[in-house]
Amino acid sequence: MAQVQVYNQEGRKTSKLELADSVFGIEPNADAMHLAVVSYLANQRQGTQSTLTRSEVSGGGAKPWRQKGTGRARQGSTRSPQWTHGGIALGPKPRKYKVELNKKVRRLAMKSALSTKVADEEMMVVNKVELEGIKTKAIVEMLAKLKAAKKTLIVTDGVDEVIYKSARNIEGVKVVTVNTLCVYDILNCDSFVVLKDAAKKIEEVYA
Secondary structure: OEEEEEEOOOOOEEEEEEEOHHHHOOOOOHHHHHHHHHHHHHHOOOOOOOOOOOOOOOOOOOOOOOOOOOOOOOOOOOOOOOOOOOOOOOOOOOOOOOOOOOHHHHHHHHHHHHHHHHHOOOEEEEOOOOOOOOOHHHHHHHHHHOOOOOOEEEEEOOOOHHHHHHHOOOOOEEEEEHHHOOHHHHHHOOEEEEEHHHHHHHHHHHO
16 A cells, blocks of 8 residues: 655644555556646637638738739739738638547546655645635644645545635645646645645545
8 A cells, every 4th residue: 555644734743644555556547647638728718719711801802013014023913912901821820729538548547646745745734724714824833844845736526615715825835626627737846735635535445
């Protein structure tokens, strides 16, 4: 069984938590994680940028000057790409950047990312976080006591408005739930702080 250290909110070690090897102790698959990250980043793109081609800009119906005899280069329209206010040649048009992964690859990538954090000893489990209202200072102090890195991902088992609002203004800190956890966020953080209930929930979902 994969083991991770459990801390309390004060940063003291309380116990060790055993987690399923099938989720937190597999041999990481770099290819699956790469595909998951590429898919995530591609799916963030809206693909709505658009430019007007020469057939879409207004004007340009008449030939600017006669074909021969002027000494200038021949021109057929003032809306050709080389003209000011002309159309754009080979410009971007709306398109879909979506990259889809099958379920097995997505699950393998998630397990690989979780196993990587456990193997690198970057995963910390916290018993529970109790705050007296929305206090950013309390989260800052907790992370300092845990010796968490600047880029920290905090995972809760469900939506916790108090923790979320307390941490959202801290640079480099992101709070997500088990349902919104993704491979990119896991790999992009230097400290992976998971609430104990969230760790058990992750294990149930991916075991």
